[in-house]
Amino acid sequence: IIVSVDTPDNSSRLLRRAMSSGDAVRLYDVVFVLGPPGSGKGTQCARIQENLGFVHLSAGDLLRAERQRAGSEFGELIETHIKNGSIVPVEITCKLLENAMIASGTAAKGFLIDGFPRNQNNLDGWVREMGAKTKVHFVLYLSAELEICVDRCLNRGQGRTDDNVESIQKRITTYNNQTFPIIQHYEQLGLVREIKCGTKTPDQVYAEVAQVFGNAGL
Numbered sequence: 523i524i525v526s527v528d529t530p531d532n533s534s535r536l537l538r539r540a541m542s543s544g545d546a547v548r549l550y551d552v553v554f555v556l557g558p559p560g561s562g563k564g565t566q567c568a569r570i571q572e573n574l575g576f577v578h579l580s581a582g583d584l585l586r587a588e589r590q591r592a593g594s595e596f597g598e599l600i601e602t603h604i605k606n607g608s609i610v611p612v613e614i615t616c617k618l619l620e621n622a623m624i625a626s627g628t629a630a631k632g633f634l635i636d637g638f639p640r641n642q643n644n645l646d647g648w649v650r651e652m653g654a655k656t657k658v659h660f661v662l663y664l665s666a667e668l669e670i671c672v673d674r675c676l677n678r679g680q681g682r683t684d685d686n687v688e689s690i691q692k693r694i695t696t697y698n699n700q701t702f703p704i705i706q707h708y709e710q711l712g713l714v715r716e717i718k719c720g721t722k723t724p725d726q727v728y729a730e731v732a733q734v735f736g737n738a739g740l
């Protein structure tokens with residue numbers, strides 16, 4: 523039950539009453555969005571944000587912005603991980619996500635967290651820091667054949683330092699070894715909503731995405 527919007531920093535839209543304890547507990551509504559590099563996570567999140575009122579937070583975008591921020595003590599470390607396709611320690615990423623959630627103001631229906639949690643360290647850190655403040659409704663898993671994903675990354679044209687063959691191969695290895703097990707973890711909890719999107723157009727994928735959100739009452 524949504525009972526209020528007032529939080530100490532006036533930033534969270536949803537304040538729900540914990541029916542069991544009677545205590546007021548703040549819960550951010552969250553959908554994680556995972557899938558291989560180039561599967562279309564950012565593309566679909568932009569549409570969900572526009573049409574369904576969720577705020578899109580890309581962990582990769584937040585890390586790239588932090589890398590560029592003058593005076594950041596993490597810039598070099600982030601760049602090294604991005605180039606190597608490895609995963610930045612969760613303390614950094616989780617703090618960036620939480621700050622962005624707080625900064626997003628009061629209008630969000632919920633948060634689409636794109637590209638997170640990407641490994642066990644991400645998941646453990648999230649549970650530790652954000653578990654009690656969030657409700658993860660489901661994991662939107664955008665799957666696609668890896669050859670298609672590689673082509674899309676190489677043709678993305680956004681000047682990303684990791685859209686080259688060497689970095690993409692490393693990102694895919696990390697995805698297979700570290701991220702896929704996280705998807706399997708959520709699958710075991712019955713929380714994965716997979717959309718097979720390799721050969722579908724963005725419009726076709728979005729039609730299925732909208733259905734998933736509709737089915738979840740979001």
Ligand SMILES: Nc1ncnc2c1ncn2[C@@H]1O[C@H](COP(=O)(O)OP(=O)(O)OP(=O)(O)O)[C@@H](O)[C@H]1O
Nearest residue numbers: 558559560561562563564565674677678722723724
């Ligand atoms: N269904 C689709 N069909 C064809 N091209 C697509 C489709 N979805 C996205 N693209 C294109 O593929 C590229 C990668 O898409 P996008 O950036 O959304 O992927 P991503 O999953 O966020 O990737 P990353 O994990 O590397 O951030 C972009 O150039 C995008 O325009």
Ligand SMILES: Nc1ccn([C@H]2C[C@H](O)[C@@H](COP(=O)(O)O)O2)c(=O)n1
Nearest residue numbers: 581582604607608609610637638640
């Ligand atoms: N949870 C995350 C998300 C991203 N990164 C780093 C490493 C990724 O290869 C890179 C790009 O992410 P993308 O934009 O493709 O989602 O950012 C990370 O370390 N941890």
Ligand SMILES: [Mg+2]
Nearest residue numbers: 563564580582
């Ligand atoms: Mg992306």
